[in-house]
Amino acid sequence: MSATFDMQQEELEVLESIxxxxxxxxxxxxxxxxYKCGEDGSPKSMLLEICWGEMYPDEKPVINLNTFYNNHLDKTSKDYLCKQISEQADDMLGCAMTYTLFEWVKENLETLMGSIANNLPPPPPLISHPEDVKNEKNQKDEKQPKVKKPKEQLTKNQKKKLFDRVGNRGEVARGADWVDVIKHLSQTGFKLETG
Known part of the structure; x- marks a missing residue:
């Protein structure tokens, strides 16, 4: 068996498990x-089909958007989307890329669809090196300091009242907020109209 076939079998098992x-x-x-990306039936959704050739992953897979589900997209839009996805695949030749391409489209779907509508530039490329991911994550962490909110501390008396109200399940008992009609009427009083 060839190494290409072994890589395809391994990727197939990974995709099935993921x-x-x-x-x-x-x-x-x-x-x-x-893979169906986006909310089902939304005009900003699409069905991405990836087909491996005999030499995949040493050659790019076939990217197909000509499925019935994608009838809401015109040919120009489909060509644009295929080109963007294909460019991502260029950077991953020799590696398993089906999962990564599906995930890239999911993460960038809004931008891709917005680019079609507004003829904007494409979304940023995939980050190919783990160091880049760490650096990007560290930069985000540096920009946004984490603020921890203190937990609300209840007194014993407050805890007892809460337990009496919601019980050990943490749910209010059915009917706890119902009004007793007879008791309510007796408190408000009942007046006969004489006429």
């Missing part, structure tokens, strides 16, 4: 996969 139970993912066969 997307187990994910309704957006569909495996058509051992080399063709689909």
């Amino acid at each position: 997307y187990l139970g994910d309704d957006c993912f569909k495996q058509i066969n051992n080399t063709t996969f689909q």
